[in-house]
Amino acid sequence: MNWRQTYLVLKREYLTRVKSKGFIWATILVPLGFAVLIGVGIFIAAWDSEIEFTIGVFDETGEVVATLQEIDEDRYVDYSDVPVDTLRAMVQREEITGYVIVNESHITENQNLELIYSGSGGLQLLTAVRSDFRESIRQERLRREDVSQDIRNIFESSVVIDSRRLSSEGEETDDDTEFLSVVGMFMGLIIFGAIFGYGGYIMRGVIEEKTNRIIEVIASSVKPIELLTGKMAGVGAIAITQFGIWILAFTGLSAIAGPLAASILGPDASTSQMSGELAQAEEQLPAILDIPTLETSLIVYFVIFFFLGYLLYSSLFAAIGSAADSETDTQQLMLPISAPIFIAYIIMFHAMQSPDSTLSVVGSLIPFFSPILMITRIAITEVPFWQTSTAILLMMLSFVGTMWLSAKIYQVGILSYGKTASFKDLAKWIKQS
Amino acid sequence: MSVTISVQNVSKSFGETKAVDNVSFEAEEGRIFGLLGPNGAGKTTTIRMINYITLQDNGKIFINDLPVSPKTQKLIGYMPEERGLYKKMKVGEQLIYLAQLKGLNKTDAKEKITYWLKRFNAYDWHSKVVGELSKGMSQKIQFISTIVHNPEIYIFDEPFSGLDPINSELLKEIIIELKEEGNTILFSTHRMEQVEQMCDDICLFNNGKVVLTGNLRQIKKDYGKNTVLLEFQGDSSFLDELDDVRINNRSTNFAEIRILNGLNPQEILKKAMQNSEIHKFQLVEPSLNEIFISTVGEDNIKMQQEAKLL
Numbered sequence: 001m002n003w004r005q006t007y008l009v010l011k012r013e014y015l016t017r018v019k020s021k022g023f024i025w026a027t028i029l030v031p032l033g034f035a036v037l038i039g040v041g042i043f044i045a046a047w048d049s050e051i052e053f054t055i056g057v058f059d060e061t062g063e064v065v066a067t068l069q070e071i072d073e074d075r076y077v078d079y080s081d082v083p084v085d086t087l088r089a090m091v092q093r094e095e096i097t098g099y100v101i102v103n104e105s106h107i108t109e110n111q112n113l114e115l116i117y118s119g120s121g122g123l124q125l126l127t128a129v130r131s132d133f134r135e136s137i138r139q140e141r142l143r144r145e146d147v148s149q150d151i152r153n154i155f156e157s158s159v160v161i162d163s164r165r166l167s168s169e170g171e172e173t174d175d176d177t178e179f180l181s182v183v184g185m186f187m188g189l190i191i192f193g194a195i196f197g198y199g200g201y202i203m204r205g206v207i208e209e210k211t212n213r214i215i216e217v218i219a220s221s222v223k224p225i226e227l228l229t230g231k232m233a234g235v236g237a238i239a240i241t242q243f244g245i246w247i248l249a250f251t252g253l254s255a256i257a258g259p260l261a262a263s264i265l266g267p268d269a270s271t272s273q274m275s276g277e278l279a280q281a282e283e284q285l286p287a288i289l290d291i292p293t294l295e296t297s298l299i300v301y302f303v304i305f306f307f308l309g310y311l312l313y314s315s316l317f318a319a320i321g322s323a324a325d326s327e328t329d330t331q332q333l334m335l336p337i338s339a340p341i342f343i344a345y346i347i348m349f350h351a352m353q354s355p356d357s358t359l360s361v362v363g364s365l366i367p368f369f370s371p372i373l374m375i376t377r378i379a380i381t382e383v384p385f386w387q388t389s390t391a392i393l394l395m396m397l398s399f400v401g402t403m404w405l406s407a408k409i410y411q412v413g414i415l416s417y418g419k420t421a422s423f424k425d426l427a428k429w430i431k432q433s
Numbered sequence: 434m435s436v437t438i439s440v441q442n443v444s445k446s447f448g449e450t451k452a453v454d455n456v457s458f459e460a461e462e463g464r465i466f467g468l469l470g471p472n473g474a475g476k477t478t479t480i481r482m483i484n485y486i487t488l489q490d491n492g493k494i495f496i497n498d499l500p501v502s503p504k505t506q507k508l509i510g511y512m513p514e515e516r517g518l519y520k521k522m523k524v525g526e527q528l529i530y531l532a533q534l535k536g537l538n539k540t541d542a543k544e545k546i547t548y549w550l551k552r553f554n555a556y557d558w559h560s561k562v563v564g565e566l567s568k569g570m571s572q573k574i575q576f577i578s579t580i581v582h583n584p585e586i587y588i589f590d591e592p593f594s595g596l597d598p599i600n601s602e603l604l605k606e607i608i609i610e611l612k613e614e615g616n617t618i619l620f621s622t623h624r625m626e627q628v629e630q631m632c633d634d635i636c637l638f639n640n641g642k643v644v645l646t647g648n649l650r651q652i653k654k655d656y657g658k659n660t661v662l663l664e665f666q667g668d669s670s671f672l673d674e675l676d677d678v679r680i681n682n683r684s685t686n687f688a689e690i691r692i693l694n695g696l697n698p699q700e701i702l703k704k705a706m707q708n709s710e711i712h713k714f715q716l717v718e719p720s721l722n723e724i725f726i727s728t729v730g731e732d733n734i735k736m737q738q739e740a741k742l743l
Contacts, residue, residue, distance in 0.1 A: 002503060008533050016522060213517030217578065219486045220511040221534035223503065415486065417515060428448055 005222045006230040013205070013234025018241060026197075027242055031249070053121050055129060056087050056099035063143070064102045067136040076132070091118055097125070100133065107140050167382075177380065181352050183294065184379030187302050188348045188372045191309050194239065195341060195371065198310060199317035201235050203330065206321030206414070215414045224411035232314050239310065301378050301388065308395040309371025313337060315399075315406035319426075322413030329420035344369035348376050355381040365391050367398035405430065436495075437462045437586055437617040438483060443492030445478055452478040454641040455492070460619050460634065465612055467628040467649075468621035469725065470638030476621040477514055479638075480590050483619075484511050496586065507536045512579040514590040514621075520564035524555075524574055527563060528581060535582035542581070549577040553603075572600045576607060587611055589620040593627055605631065625721040635721070639729045653718040656727075660719045661690040661698050667709025675701060681723055686712075691723050 017023050056079040059065040068076040079087055079099065087099040098117025105111045113133055117125075142152060163175040209215040218227060316337050324330045347369065351360040355377040364373035364383075370391040377383050412429040413421065421429070438460040445453040453475040460466035468476045481487040483494055485501040496505040519527055525546065532542035550556040553573050563571055572595075580587065587608070593601050608618055608631065622628060628635060628649075635652070637645040645652065664687050672680055677694035678701075690701060702714050719727070 005503075005534060008530065012530050016519075020521070209519075212520055213513075213515045214519055216481075216486065216513035216515055217511070217517075217531065218534065220484045220509070220513070221506060221531070415481070432448065 001226060001229070002223070005226045006233070009222060009227055009230025010234040010237065013231055014237045017201070017234070017238050023238065023242070027245055031246055051121060051124055053097035053125055055115070055117075056082070056090065056096045058082070058084060058087060058099060058101045060101075060103040061107060061140070063140050064107070064133075064136050067139050068132060071132050071135065075128075088116070091116065094118060097121060098129075100129075102137075107137060107144070113137075180380050183298075184355075184376035185348065185352055187379055188345075188376040191302075191306055191371045191375060192341060192345050192348075194306060195309055195313045196338075198235050198239050199313050199337070201238070202231055202314050203317040203321035203324075204327060205231060205235070206318050206410075207324055207327050207330075210322070210414060210417070211326065219414065224414065225407050227414075228315065228318055228407055228410050231318060232311070235314065236307070236310060298379055302375055304392065305371045305375045305395075308392065308399065312367065312371070312395055312399050312402055313341070315403045319406035319409040319413065322410045323421040323426060325418065325420045333420070333423075340368035341372070344372040348372055351376050352380065355383075361387065365394065367391070367394045370395050435462050436460070437497060438466070438619060439493075439495040439498075440479065440483065441493045441495075443479070443482060443489045443494060445475075445482060445487065445489050451641050453482070453489075456638075456641075456643050457492075458636045458643060458646045460617055462617050463612065463615045464617065464633040465608065465631055466617070466619045467632035467635040468619065468638060469625060469628055469635055469721065470621075470623065472623050474623075474638035475641040476623075476638055477590055480511075480513075480588055480619075480621060484509060484588065507582070508584050508586055510579045510582065510584040510587045512575065512587075512589045512592060514594065516575055518563045518571060518574060518578070521562060523560055523562055524550075524566070525559040528574070528578055531578045532581045535584075537582050545581050545583065546577065549581060553577065569597050569600055572596060573603070576600075576604065580607070580611070585616050587616060587618045587620075589618070591622055592620055593622065593624070625725060629721055637725055637728060639725075644728050645724070649721075652724065653721075656719045656724055658716045658718055659692045659698075660717050660723060661688075661692065661701055662713065662715040662717055663688045663690060663701070663705060663711070664713035665705055665709040665711050669709070671704045671708040675704070679723070679726070681720065681726075689720065689723070691719055691727070 053075065055076050057065040057068060057076050059078065059080045062080065065076065065078045065080065069078070077096065079096075084099075084101065087096070090096045091098055097120065098115050100113055100115050102113065106113055115126075115129055138155075142155070163177070165173050165175045167173070209218065222230075320330055320333045320337065323333055344363070347359065347363045350357070351363070351373055354360060360373065360377060363369045364377050365387065374383070374388065374391045378388065408430045409426055412432065436459045440456055440458050443453060443456045444451065456475070456479060458466075468479065470476055478487060482489045483496070483501065485503065485506050494501045496508055499505050522530070528546045528550075529539060529542045532546065533539065537545070547556070550559060553576075555570065555573055555577075558566060558570060558574070563574065566574065579589075589604075589608075592604055592608075596604060608620070612618055632649050634647065635645075635649050636643055666686055669683075669685065669688070672683065672688055672690075675690070675696075677692070677696055679691045679693060680688050681691065682689040692698060692701075698716055702711070705711055705714075
C-alpha cells in the first residue's frame with residue numbers, strides 16, 4: 001500500500017463529489033424528504049378516516065338497539081319490524097352493509113351474535129361493530145341487574161400505569177421507552193439508508209470509471225487495493241461532511257425554532273381565558289419542541305455502528321460495481337447485499353417491540369444485521385456490554401473478510417469489459433487472483 | 434545498446450485459457466518496438482503485465498533491469514487500448530491528478546501540463562469539463578496525460594484505433610519525436626501496415642505465443658524479394674490461373690503477389706501482359722502481413738477466425 005496514492009484518490013473522490021450538484025441536492029432534499037415522510041405519516045395517523053356504513057339491527061329485546069344508536073345514530077338502524085328476508089335482500093342490493101339479529105338469549109345466555117354482511121369494510125368495520133355490540137350488550141346486562149351508578153363508574157374507569165427505570169446502580173429515571181423506540185427506529189433507518197445511499201455512490205463511481213474507460217489508465221499508476229481504499233475513504237468523508245451539515249443545520253434550526261414557536265404561540269395561549277394556564281403553557285412549550293436529551297453513549301454507539309456498517313458493506317458495493325458492465329446490470333448482483341440489509345430492516349420492527357427477545361439478540365450479533373439491529377436495541381433497552389462488544393468485534397472481523405473478498409473481485413473486475421459477470425465468474429475471479 | 438524492457442519466459446492463464454504462453458522478447462533503448470498479431474493473440478495481456486497491472490503466473494519482466502513494481506510503473510507512459518477520461522472533471526484538474534498519480538508534485542505537473550496544452554493549441558480547454566470536448570479534443574488530452582510525466586518508456590496499446598486522421602498523424606509525430614529524444618517506445622497493433630513505417634524491431638504474436646521476433650529490416654531481408662506488386666488495367670482472371678502464389682490485397686487493378694515456389698517473376702509479367710495493360714511491375718520484400726501469414730500458416734489464421742465467430 002502506498003498511502004500517497006490512496007490519499008490522492010481520496011482527495012479526488014471527495015472534491016469532485018462535494019462540488020457536484022448531486023451532493024448539494026441530496027444534502028437539501030434528503031432531510032426534506034424525511035420531514036415530508038414523517039409529516040405524511042402523522043397526517044395519515046391523525047386523519048379521521050372512519051368509514052361510513054349502516055348496520056341494520058333486528059332487535060327482539062328493543063333495548064340493545066337504543067344503546068347502539070346512542071353510540072352512533074347513523075351507523076345503526078332499527079329494522080326490528082322488517083322481516084329478516086327483506087334485510088337479506090337489502091344487503092344484497094347494498095342498501096345496508098349488513099345486519100345483526102339480537103334476541104334475549106344474547107343477553108341472558110352469552111350466545112354469540114352474528115353479523116351478516118356484504119364483506120366490504122375490512123377489519124376496521126369488524127372492529128367497530130364488535131366493540132359497539134360488546135359495549136351495548138354489556139350495558140344492557142348491567143341495566144337488567146339493576147346495579148348502582150357507582151359500579152357502572154367502576155366499569156367505565158380506566159387504569160393508567162406510569163413507568164420509571166431503575167438502573168443497576170440504583171438510579172431511578174423517567175422512562176422514555178416510547179420516545180426511545182422511535183429514536184432507535186430512526187437510527188436503524190438512517191444506517192439502513194446510509195448503507196444503500198453511500199454504497200450506491202461507490203458502486204456507481206466504480207461503474208463510471210469502467211464505462212469511461214479511464215480505469216486502466218488509473219490502474220497503470222495505482223494498485224487496485226489503493227484505489228478501492230481511497231474510494232471508500234473518500235465517500236466516507238462525504239458521509240461525514242453530509243451528516244455534519246445536517247446536524248449543524250438541525251441544531252441551528254431547533255435553537256431558532258424553540259423561541260420562535262414560543263413567540264408565535266405565546267399570544268395565542270394568552271387568549272385562553274384562564275390566566276393560570278398561561279404560565280403552564282409557556283412552561284410546556286419548550287418541552288414539546290425540545291428533543292429529550294439522548295445519552296452520549298448512544299450517540300457514540302451510533303457513530304461506531306454507522307461506520308462499521310458502512311465499511312462492511314461499501315467494499316461489497318465496489319466489488320459489484322466492478323463486476324457489472326453498466327448500472328442497469330447490477331440488479332441480480334445486488335441480491336446478496338440487499339437481502340441481509342432488508343432482513344435486518346424487517347427484524348428491526350420486531351426489535352422495536354421486543355428488544356430483548358432471542359430473535360433480536362441473535363440478530364443483532366450477526367455482523368451483517370448488527371449495524372441496524374444493535375443500534376435499535378441500544379437505543380431502547382439496556383444491552384449487556386458483552387453483546388455490543390461482541391457485535392463490534394464480529395463486524396470488524398467480517399469487514400476484514402469482505403474487504404479481502406471485494407479486493408479480489410475488484411482487481412479482476414475493473415479490467416474486464418464487455419459483459420456483466422455472473423456469480424460463477426466471480427467465484428473464478430476470487431480463485432484466480 | 435542496453436535493454437529497456439525484458440520479458441523472459443512469461444506465461445499467464447485465465448482459468449483454462451492460456452492467454453500468454455512462455456513469451457520472451459526484449460525492447461532496446463531508443464528504438465520503436467512493435468508488438469503485432471491478430472486480436473486475442475495476447476498482446477494486451479502482455480502489455481498489462483509489463484505495466485504491472487496484471488501479474489504474470491510464470492517468468493520475469495524487467496524494466497531497466499528492475500523487476501516490475503509500482504516504481505517501474507512511474508518510468509512508463511501508458512496509453513491503453515480501452516482508454517478514456519473522467520467526463521465530469523475539468524481538463525486541468527484531471528491532468529494534474531493523473532500526473533500526481535505518476536509521482537509528480539503539483540507545481541511540476543502544472544508547469545508540464547501548461548507546456549503540452551500550449552503545444553497542442555489546447556490551452557483554452559484548461560477549465561473545460563472533458564464531457565464538453567469533442568472526441569478529437571479529448572484524444573489530444575489523452576496523449577498529454579500519457580506523456581506529461583516525461584517518462585523514458587512509452588507503451589501504446591492499439592494507439593491508432595479510434596483516432597481521427599489528424600490525431601493519427603499527430604500521434605505518429607509524437608512517437609517519432611519521442612524516439613529521437615532517445616526514449617524507448619513499445620506499441621501493439623493488429624494492423625501490420627502501420628508498423629512497417631515506424632518500427633525498428635517487431636515481435637509477432639499468435640495464440641499467446643511469439644512466432645517471430647527481431648529487427649524488422651533483417652526479417653524482411655531474410656524473406657527475400659519474392660513479392661510482386663502489379664498495377665494493371667483490364668481482365669484480371671489471369672491471377673486465378675497462377676500456381677504456387679498467394680495473392681494479398683487484390684483489387685480491380687492492383688495485386689500483391691507472393692511467390693511461394695521459386696517461380697520466375699517474369700512468368701507472371703508475361704501472363705499479365707497477355708491479358709491486360711501493365712502500369713507497374715515491381716519486385717519487393719514481402720509485407721509484414723505476408724510474413725505473418727506465411728509464419729503462422731494461412732489455415733491456422735482461418736481456423737482461429739472461425740472459432741471466434743462461433
